[in-house]
Amino acid sequence: MADAGVMKRSLISANHCFAFERDFVGTWRCIPLCVRRKLDLMGLKLKLSHWLELSQTQRQELVDWSDAPDALEQCRETLRSLTRSMADGMAKDLAPAVDTPWQQVHAMPVEVADAATARGVRLTAAQWANLSELDRFCLCKLVRPGHDHHNLAAAFSEVLG
Template sequence: MGSHHNSASHCFAFEQDFIGNWRCIPLCVRRKLDLIGLKLKLNHWLALSQAQRQELVDWPDASDALEQLREHLRCCTSGMPEGMAKDLLPIVDAAWQQADRCPAEVLTAAATRGVGLTPAQWSGMSELERFALCKLVRPGHDHHNLEAAFSEVLA
């Protein structure tokens, strides 16, 4: 199971098509944004340099580091045409933070793809893996990565 992955900066194989050039915000960064409650738009992300984007991927997720991340991003985005990244409420008690309870949407998505997902598998995942599955099953989300995500996370 994937619990050996570092939730802070692990990138999934199914994200490989944009790793390196970072043309989309990878899930590990999106998780950190949820944790600090900051709305970073794709335009903000694309206005950052490669090195800055890489720095966000590598940024640790301890609470003091996340505090610094919020300040850092507000600082980086304040001069952008898009305006400063907006504050949201930090995510607390999200489905992906509950190791003991797999959300129905994830179970349904797994079942419709013929994937058996056990409670033990869910609780054995890293927080980032749970985050990825919760994000990828949302209605209106591009689901083409979901099969790849299930096979990678349950490998």
């Protein structure tokens, strides 16, 4: 039987939006990290232009959509159908995320460790292991080379606070 804490974190990860994302929560003018994680898990590239062509209700439904494997497959097919006739064409298939750095509980990525150190943030291997998958996903996405890192300090504070 799964640990109750792990199950609770998983349920929260499905539709949790971070405080540093609050400037677009509700309006959904950007794709929140909880949806980006679902897209990675299901193996679908949804462009911002696709996202913005969806109705406000459809965007909210994607935020609230379960991240259980069967639900993600249904979500993937729904998104493919919704985007089929859009200006940018149907959302593209990608390989679903499997064994990515943010899915590794016992191996903190060097990029995350380096970004924490550079910002004077103490992030231990034990802390990394105790983060939710969404928290790990968030940090991994925000430390990527070439990414605008303006939310990184807020993300470290929020996920470690």
